[in-house]
Amino acid sequence: QSALTQPASVSGSPGQSITISCTGTSSDVGNYDLVSWYQQHPGKAPKLMIYEVNKRPSGVSNRFSGSKSGNTASLTISGLQAEDEADYYCCSYAGSSSPFGGGTKLTVL
């Protein structure tokens, strides 16, 4: 049950687009289209932003999109806004477990 690999930090200016990667293995990300992404602001509970690789829950902005290629999933945020500054975590079904990535801190410059 290894954690998924994410970059520790990314940054971008308002209006720009950024992409956060999430690398797993053929036992998790590569084997199932069951990757989800979470946004967490300090002191708050995580919020689901993307599920099943590229689906957005009701109420989530269409500036957030997800994709997957092989063992790597990606979260793209377009039109960066100040309120997007947060920690982002990926998560994947892995047969019986559901490991998270280590998290990526997004800084909006």
Added chain:
Amino acid sequence: EVQLVESGGVVVQPGGSLRLSCAASGFTFEDYTMHWVRQAPGKGLEWVSVIRWDGGSSNYADSVKGRFTISRDNSKNSLYLQMNSLRIEDTAFYYCARDIVPRVYYYYGMDVWGRGTTVTVSS
């Protein structure tokens, strides 16, 4: 309003036991697979355990297997986590969360989260 409320977090000594509870409201609890997720101070999210909507199957992270037991009482709209043989490294904020797709036992994504409860393991 769809809501999850955790309780039961306290300070406990290493080797001790604790049971966390999660009260669900605003949705048909018996239709949903439920998870426990934890977050150590200043660290990332760690998936802990999952239980099928009917309680018929469950799974655990290797770090808690054999020490923690997840259960649910659908008649009380409640989820539980029995934590035994607690270690200092179990110190964390514990969240319960609902899987987004009802009546399936694949983990699609956790769309409803509680506010969490703090477990501190310390001598």
